Amino acid sequence: KQWYQRRVAITAGEHEPYLKLLSIFSHGRYSNYLENAAKLPKLSETETTKLRILTILRMSINKRVLKYSDMLSETGLNSSRDLEQVIIQSIQHNVLDCRIDEANEQVFVNQISGYSVESGEQQDYLLESLSRWSESCRTVTENMQTDVDTATNKLKANMQETAEFSKSVEAAKASVKKEKPHREATSAKSRKRLA
Numbered sequence: 264k265q266w267y268q269r270r271v272a273i274t275a276g277e278h279e280p281y282l283k284l285l286s287i288f289s290h291g292r293y294s295n296y297l298e299n300a301a302k303l304p305k306l307s308e309t310e311t312t313k314l315r316i317l318t319i320l321r322m323s324i325n326k327r328v329l330k331y332s333d334m335l336s337e338t339g340l341n342s343s344r345d346l347e348q349v350i351i352q353s354i355q356h357n358v359l360d361c362r363i364d365e366a367n368e369q370v371f372v373n374q375i376s377g378y379s380v381e382s383g384e385q386q387d388y389l390l391e392s393l394s395r396w397s398e399s400c401r402t403v404t405e406n407m408q409t410d411v412d413t414a415t416n417k418l419k420a421n422m423q424e425t426a427e428f429s430k431s432v433e434a435a436k437a438s439v440k441k442e443k444p445h446r447e448a449t450s451a452k453s454r455k456r457l458a
Contacts (some may be wrong), residue, residue: 265395280302280303280304281304283299283302283303284296284303287299287303287314288313288314288317290324292314292317292318292321292337293311293314293317293318293337293338294318294336294337294338294339295338296314312349312352313342315338315339315349316352316353316356316358316359317453318337319334319337319349319350319353320353320358320359320375320376321340321357322334322337322405323359323361323372323375324375326372327371327372328369328370328371328372329369329370329372330332330353330368330369331343331346331368331369331370332368334346334370343365343368347363347365350363350370354377357370357376358375358376359374359375359376360373360374360375361373380398
């Protein structure tokens with residue numbers, strides 16, 4: 264309750280523009296700043312660059328391929344060269360891993376650094392992505408279990424065939440041993456007759 268009272272006091276007081284600016288840095292985009300620039304404190308060059316980088320990161324949450332035209336619009340930049348400089352700064356600060364396709368004026372996002380996810384659409388997207396990932400893991404696990412079961416059954420069948428083959432070899436050996444004395448006796452009789 265005390266925190267809420269302080270927030271109400273800040274919101275209603277002279278610090279309201281700073282609170283709105285902080286909110287834009289936390290959850291908004293540079294275009295949100297431009298829409299309200301007259302009511303907000305002026306940004307330094309460093310702050311402007313940071314907000315533009317955050318804008319690109321927020322755009323990357325929902326899309327893995329970003330068009331220059333969309334990024335130019337959201338960052339308030341006028342040239343592709345300026346946009347590429349901001350993207351390169353993002354890469355150098357290790358907050359964005361991407362490939363720039365200058366010929367087609369687009370950026371392929373591989374990974375973005377973690378930061379606070381704003382409510383609503385981004386949370387839904389994050390939840391949907393995690394659900395897809397979970398389903399994919401479940402499918403892979405089921406497929407692996409099927410493969411393990413198939414391999415286990417083949418191994419059991421091979422072991423049974425090997426055991427049956429060993430039994431038949433042993434039976435054949437035993438049969439040969441039983442017949443051997445009889446053959447030798449028959450062979451000796453045949454030799455006597457011939458002699």
